[in-house]
Amino acid sequence: MLATWIAFAVVGWGVCWLAFVYAGRGYWAWVLGSASLWAGIVGLVPVPLMAAAISAGVLALIAIVFGVRPIRRRLVSPFVMRWVGPMLPVLRDTERVALEAGTVWWDAELFSGAPDWKKLLDFEVRGLSAEEQEFLDGPVEELCGLLDEWEIQQAGDLPPQVWSLLKQRGFFGLIIPKRYAGLEFSAAAHSAVVTKLASRSVTAAVTVMVPNSLGASDLLLHYGTEEQKEYYLPLLARGAEIPCFALTGPETGSDAGATQSTGVVCRREYRGHETLGVCLTWHKRYVTLGPVATLIGLAFRLGDPDHLLGDRTDVGVTIALVPADLPGISIGRRNDPMGVPFQNGPNIGVDVFVPLDAIIGGPARVGEGWRMLMELLAAGRCISLPALSVGAAELSARIAGAYATVREQFDTPIGRFEGIEEPLARIGGTTYMMNAARVLTAGAVDAGARPAVVSAIVKCYLTEAMRAVVNDAMDIRAGSAICRGPRNDLARAYLAAPIGITVEGANILTRSMIIYGQGALRCHPFLQHEMRAIDAGDLVTFDAAFFAHTNFVFRNAARAFVLGLCEGRLVRIAHAGPLRPYLRSLSRASAALAVISDGAMLMLGADLKRREKISGRLADALAFSYLGCATIKFFEDSGRPSTALPFARWACEHALRQVHVAFAGILQNLPVRWAARLLGLIVFPLGTHREPPSDTLGAEVARALLDDREERNVLTGDIFVPPPDEPGLGRLEAALDKAVAALAVESAVRDAVREGRIVRAPGHELLDLALRAGVINEFERQRVSDADEAREEVVQVDAFDAAAYRQLRR
Numbered sequence: 001m002l003a004t005w006i007a008f009a010v011v012g013w014g015v016c017w018l019a020f021v022y023a024g025r026g027y028w029a030w031v032l033g034s035a036s037l038w039a040g041i042v043g044l045v046p047v048p049l050m051a052a053a054i055s056a057g058v059l060a061l062i063a064i065v066f067g068v069r070p071i072r073r074r075l076v077s078p079f080v081m082r083w084v085g086p087m088l089p090v091l092r093d094t095e096r097v098a099l100e101a102g103t104v105w106w107d108a109e110l111f112s113g114a115p116d117w118k119k120l121l122d123f124e125v126r127g128l129s130a131e132e133q134e135f136l137d138g139p140v141e142e143l144c145g146l147l148d149e150w151e152i153q154q155a156g157d158l159p160p161q162v163w164s165l166l167k168q169r170g171f172f173g174l175i176i177p178k179r180y181a182g183l184e185f186s187a188a189a190h191s192a193v194v195t196k197l198a199s200r201s202v203t204a205a206v207t208v209m210v211p212n213s214l215g216a217s218d219l220l221l222h223y224g225t226e227e228q229k230e231y232y233l234p235l236l237a238r239g240a241e242i243p244c245f246a247l248t249g250p251e252t253g254s255d256a257g258a259t260q261s262t263g264v265v266c267r268r269e270y271r272g273h274e275t276l277g278v279c280l281t282w283h284k285r286y287v288t289l290g291p292v293a294t295l296i297g298l299a300f301r302l303g304d305p306d307h308l309l310g311d312r313t314d315v316g317v318t319i320a321l322v323p324a325d326l327p328g329i330s331i332g333r334r335n336d337p338m339g340v341p342f343q344n345g346p347n348i349g350v351d352v353f354v355p356l357d358a359i360i361g362g363p364a365r366v367g368e369g370w371r372m373l374m375e376l377l378a379a380g381r382c383i384s385l386p387a388l389s390v391g392a393a394e395l396s397a398r399i400a401g402a403y404a405t406v407r408e409q410f411d412t413p414i415g416r417f418e419g420i421e422e423p424l425a426r427i428g429g430t431t432y433m434m435n436a437a438r439v440l441t442a443g444a445v446d447a448g449a450r451p452a453v454v455s456a457i458v459k460c461y462l463t464e465a466m467r468a469v470v471n472d473a474m475d476i477r478a479g480s481a482i483c484r485g486p487r488n489d490l491a492r493a494y495l496a497a498p499i500g501i502t503v504e505g506a507n508i509l510t511r512s513m514i515i516y517g518q519g520a521l522r523c524h525p526f527l528q529h530e531m532r533a534i535d536a537g538d539l540v541t542f543d544a545a546f547f548a549h550t551n552f553v554f555r556n557a558a559r560a561f562v563l564g565l566c567e568g569r570l571v572r573i574a575h576a577g578p579l580r581p582y583l584r585s586l587s588r589a590s591a592a593l594a595v596i597s598d599g600a601m602l603m604l605g606a607d608l609k610r611r612e613k614i615s616g617r618l619a620d621a622l623a624f625s626y627l628g629c630a631t632i633k634f635f636e637d638s639g640r641p642s643t644a645l646p647f648a649r650w651a652c653e654h655a656l657r658q659v660h661v662a663f664a665g666i667l668q669n670l671p672v673r674w675a676a677r678l679l680g681l682i683v684f685p686l687g688t689h690r691e692p693p694s695d696t697l698g699a700e701v702a703r704a705l706l707d708d709r710e711e712r713n714v715l716t717g718d719i720f721v722p723p724p725d726e727p728g729l730g731r732l733e734a735a736l737d738k739a740v741a742a743l744a745v746e747s748a749v750r751d752a753v754r755e756g757r758i759v760r761a762p763g764h765e766l767l768d769l770a771l772r773a774g775v776i777n778e779f780e781r782q783r784v785s786d787a788d789e790a791r792e793e794v795v796q797v798d799a800f801d802a803a804a805y806r807q808l809r810r
Contacts, residue, residue, distance in 0.1 A: 021558040031063045069543065077543040084546065085534045087605035088527075102378025102452030104522050105444050110625050111523035113556035113594035117573055117583055120633055125188075125443030132189035139169040140196050144720040147201040150486045154808070156341045158203060166204075166239060172211040173237030175218065180233035182217075187379075187445035191387040191438055192718065198391025199719030202496040205391065206342040209384040210288045211236065214376050214504075216243035216297045216321060223361040223372055232295070232321065244293035246284035246347060247373075261300035263318065265308045268353045276308060277355040278320065285346040291334050292343045296322040297360075299369050309363060316367030320358045328352040338495045374452075377504065381455035382441045385500050389466035390438045391719060392493045393431040396473035398716040399490055399729060400427055401705030402736040403477055406791050411750065413739075414476075415706045418699070423472035425698030428705050429650030430469050431715060433627050434462050436634030436651070453519040457623045460510040467497045484808075485798020486727040512612035515619035520597060526552060527601075553598050557682050559591040564685045577640050579632045582652040586628050589659045592683040593621050596666055599679045603672045614669060620662035628655035643711045646700040653693040660690035707740055735790035742787035745780040763788075 065071055109115040128136065146162050158166075166172060174190050176182020185193075190212060198205035211217055217236050220229050235241040249260055261282035267274055282300060287293075302315040309315065324331050324347075331347040356363050360372070404415030404424060414420050441458050444451050470493050474481040477490060484491050501507050505514075521528055526549035533542035562570060568584030575583060597618060604611055628651070635641075635648040663683065670676035693701075704711035724734035749766060752758050752775045761769055767784055770776045776784075800808060 018558055018562070021554045022562055023555075031067070034059050034063075066547075072547070073539055073543045077539055077546070080546055081534060081539065081542050084530065087602075088531050088534065089606045089609045102375060102450040102455070105449045105451040105454055106629065107451065107453045107457075107519055107622065107626065108523040108525075110590050110622060110629070111519065111594060111597070112525065113552070113559055113591040115587060115590050115629075117575060117587075120629060121575060121636055123443070123447070123633070125439060125633075125637055126186055126446040128189050128192060129186070132185055132192075135183070135185070135189070136192055136196065139165075139171075140193055141720065143169070143171070143204065144196065144200040144722075147204050148486075149201040149203065149489075149492050152201060152203050153339060153341055153492070157343070158207060162204065166207065168238075170237065171208050172239045172242075173217070173233075174208075174212045175221070176233050176237045177221075180229060180237060182233065182237040187383055187442040188439070191383050191442040194384055194387035195391040195394070195438070195718045196720050198388040199395040200722075202340050202388070202392075202492065202499070203342045205388055206288060206340075206499075209388070210245070211243050213384045214373070214380040215245045216241075216295055218376050218380065219297060219319060219360050219372060220321075222376065223365055223368070225357075225362050228321075228357075228360065228362075236295075241295045242289060242293050243295045243297060244287050244289040244347075245297040245299075246282065246287050246290070247299050248286045249282070249284055261298065263300045263302045263320070265302065265304040265306070265315075266353075267308070270353060270355055275355045277353055278302065278318075278359070280320070280322065280349050280352040280354065282349045283346070284348070286335065286344060287347055288342065288344050290343065290347050291332050291345040293331070293347075294324050296324055296329075296331075296347065298322050298349075299373065302366055309366060312367070317369035317373075318366050319360045319369040319372055320354055321360060322349070322352065322354055322358060326352050326354070337499050340492070340496050340499060375450065378450040378452035378455055379445050381459040381504060382445050382451065385503060386434075386438045386441065386458040386462045388500050389462040390431070390435050392466045392497065393427075393434050393469040394716040394719045395493060395729070396469050396490065397427050397431045397705060398712065398719065398721075399732065400424060400473040400476045401712045402729075402732045403480075403794070405706045406732065406735045406739045406794055408791065411746075413706070415702065418695075420476060421699050421702035423475055424702035424705050425650060425693070427469050427472050428647055428701040428715060429654055429693065430465050432634075432644065432647035433631050433651035433655065434465050434469075435715075435718065437462060437627050437630040439637075440630040440633050453515060453522055453622075454626060456510055456515045456518065457619075457626055459504060460507045460515065460619075461623045461627065463497075463500045464507055467501065470494050470497050480795060480797050483797035483799075485800075487731075487794075487796070487798050489728040511619050511623075512616040513609075515623060516615045517609065519619070519622055520601070524597075525549075549598075553595070556591045556594040556598075560588065560595045560683045561685055563588040563591055564683060575636075577636060578645060579635055579648060579652060582628060582632060582656065585652075585656050586625060586632075589621070589625050589628075589656065592663060593618075593625065593659075595683055596621075596663060596679060599675065600666065600670060603670055603675055614666055617662040617665045621659050621666075624655040624658040624662070628652050628659075631655065641714075643704070643714060646697065646704055647711070647715060650693045650697055650701045653691075653697065657690050657692045707743070731790075732794050735787075735794045738783075738787040738790045742784045745776055745784050746787075748775055748780075749784075 065075055106115075106120060109119065143162065143165055146159070146165065152158055170183045171193075173180075173182035174185045174193060177184045194205055194209055197208055217233065220232055220236075224232070232241065236243060246261075261280070261284065263278040263280045265276070266279050267276055268279070269275070270277060280298065280300060282298060284290075284298075287296075290296075298320050299317060300320070302318040303313060304310070304315050305313055307313070322329070328350045329347065329352055330349075332345070334343065334345040337344050359366060361368070365372075401415070401424065404420055405413050407414045409417075415424060437458050441451070441454055444454065470490070473490055474494055481488065481490050481494070504510075521531075526545045529545035530542060530549065532538075533545060563584075568581075568588040571584045571587040573580055573583050600614060600618065601608055604614070608615060631648055631651040635644060638644060667676050667680045667683075670679070703709075705715070706712070721733060722728065722730035724730050724737075749758075749770045752770060752773065753760050753766075758766070758769045758773050758775065760766065764785070767776070767781050771778065771781050
């Protein structure tokens with residue numbers, strides 16, 4: 001009986017302790033839990049009075065030492081501070097600047113372990129203004145109508161009339177304020193323009209992206225002097241100046257902090273006058289728009305050996321605008337990025353002199369170049385490359401869905417076969433998820449955020465998703481996808497996919513170092529405070545941060561365990577839509593991410609920075625959590641359309657599956673095995689397995705892409721659809737219309753064959769038999785014949801005579 005009462009006391013204590021910790025009252029959980037356990041044992045077990053008093057005194061002393069801050073700071077925190085210090089990473093100056101650039105946003109909620117879903121669902125994503133929509137429906141459509149990517153590839157450049165239209169209609173001034181002759185569009189509009197252009201011509205999309213992304217306009221807007229803005233921005237807006245940004249060097253890649261381009265402060269004669277300026281030497285490559293640029297944005301390391309500007313000899317990374325026609329500049333040669341002929345090439349400068357007012361922001365901004373770049377990248381990554389990726393994905397979805405309906409095998413559209421359903425489902429669900437992330441992230445920028453971690457997520461994971469979607473579409477089109485020519489829009493997207501992936505640094509590095517490396521430090525509520533307190537020797541701040549961090553760890557461990565037992569059902573969510581269960585699962589994933597992240601940092605300490613496989617998996621967990629959140633937000637903001645529900649469900653299932661795969665990989669590879677197993681029991685008390693989207697759901701998504709259904713048109717509504725007489729997607733769309741119109745007639749003929757009313761026969765002979773038997777009429781026979789003729793046309797591939805083929809290879 002006594003043992004039973006003790007067991008009940010221990011279990012009751014455990015439940016109460018867990019409840020207090022779950023509620024974030026860690027200190028009181030330990031104090032009250034220990035007191036109640038002591039009282040239960042003393043009440044049930046004969047304990048000498050002296051022993052009871054001593055044990056009570058010890059418990060009270062521990063509670064006072066850890067609960068009274070002045071005492072704790074004197075007796076405990078100094079030892080903890082010395083223990084924790086060596087475990088935290090040491091940041092270089094460039095890393096510290098990168099860490100501090102931009103802002104935290106929804107990523108901080110995902111790191112919190114308890115996301116505030118009301119905050120996300122109530123967040124207002126800005127739509128397009130009437131003026132922006134008019135531009136999208138007018139000049140953008142007009143531009144797309146002029147573009148023929150096949151002809152552009154053969155010519156090696158955009159045609160003159162396209163360059164003229166880009167300048168005349170303000171495509172180079174999307175982000176420039178109207179007071180400087182620009183269009184002053186929102187991030188949402190900028191993204192929408194690039195998405196539509198990318199679906200038509202990667203060459204044109206990249207040409208528009210560069211002046212409106214990280215480059216002269218953005219740098220001038222944020223850091224330029226008023227004189228620089230007044231002079232340059234109107235020229236840039238109307239295309240009188242074509243900018244490029246020279247960042248990447250042969251030895252340093254995109255790491256401007258390690259640039260070997262140099263500038264030396266000196267005095268020289270400039271335009272007839274002795275002038276204080278900078279003598280520049282550089283060697284840059286992969287410079288987009290470089291061969292046609294008239295104005296070079298240049299990142300270089302500035303030295304001042306004669307101290308003409310101040311006391312520093314090594315001033316640091318600086319950015320200047322350099323006219324491309326100055327003596328000593330070699331520019332105009334071209335690279336050939338995968339055969340996609342956007343202007344890209346190296347430029348070299350030797351002993352090029354510019355006055356100090358060429359430095360963006362003037363002399364007051366010398367040495368601030370690395371900070372400028374990191375702050376602009378925090379927002380710039382959010383727009384162009386995600387938009388290009390979505391354009392390619394929506395184009396692939398539209399082509400794959402149409403082709404899988406039009407193309408027949410064994411008298412059946414190939415989209416009806418389960419082997420084709422599988423990649424179609426991936427295409428549909430992934431494209432929906434990508435567009436959701438694009439829209440939400442652009443909305444964050446429009447709301448004033450500069451989300452450094454989220455921008456890296458959408459750049460990395462959307463460009464990778466684009467590659468996967470295009471590959472699946474290529475597989476569905478099979479032989480007709482690999483033969484280049486005017487008919488093959490998909491091959492051009494396939495060739496361009498690696499380009500977006502490598503821009504601004506390859507995704508390998510972005511995933512393994514940047515996303516979690518920045519995310520953990522930027523978004524963790526206490527880690528930065530601890531690091532700064534240790535650097536400054538600030539015991540008071542460290543004490544507050546460390547013990548709040550300790551409470552944070554126990555709270556999230558309790559949340560992860562409890563939510564793992566009940567599959568997140570204890571999470572209170574006012575949201576009542578069909579995706580509500582996924583919000584609960586994402587709450588559970590957030591708690592797990594917080595616990596596993598802290599566990600990995602505790603086990604690996606500063607080594608986590610170098611354990612890139614583990615940090616990459618932590619990045620996967622964070623990224624797919626964000627993509628899942630974006631999917632739900634997009635579905636809600638769209639009014640919960642039933643037509644989009646299969647796409648949204650597939651995307652959520654896929655995202656959560658990837659989160660669980662990432663967690664399992666981390667737990668399997670953490671070095672302290674007993675601690676990793678304990679983490680696994682806490683986070684996944686019922687096991688780590690999460691099923692991928694089911695075949696039934698996949699079939700539903702695949703069917704939504706077939707037969708010209710509303711779902712397919714809505715999913716791909718951001719792209720340009722060419723006229724029906726144009727080779728490629730235009731004729732494929734026309735063939736789809738005819739194939740859909742003939743479906744009922746073909747079904748009637750097949751039924752007649754099965755019922756024995758007519759015999760099976762090849763092609764038109766079968767139609768003649770059906771006509772004579774009265775199964776179909778002449779109008780219906782013609783409808784099927786038209787569909788067959790259209791099918792025959794769109795399954796053809798381009799072929800060239802020997803002379804034309806040799807011309808293509810030049």
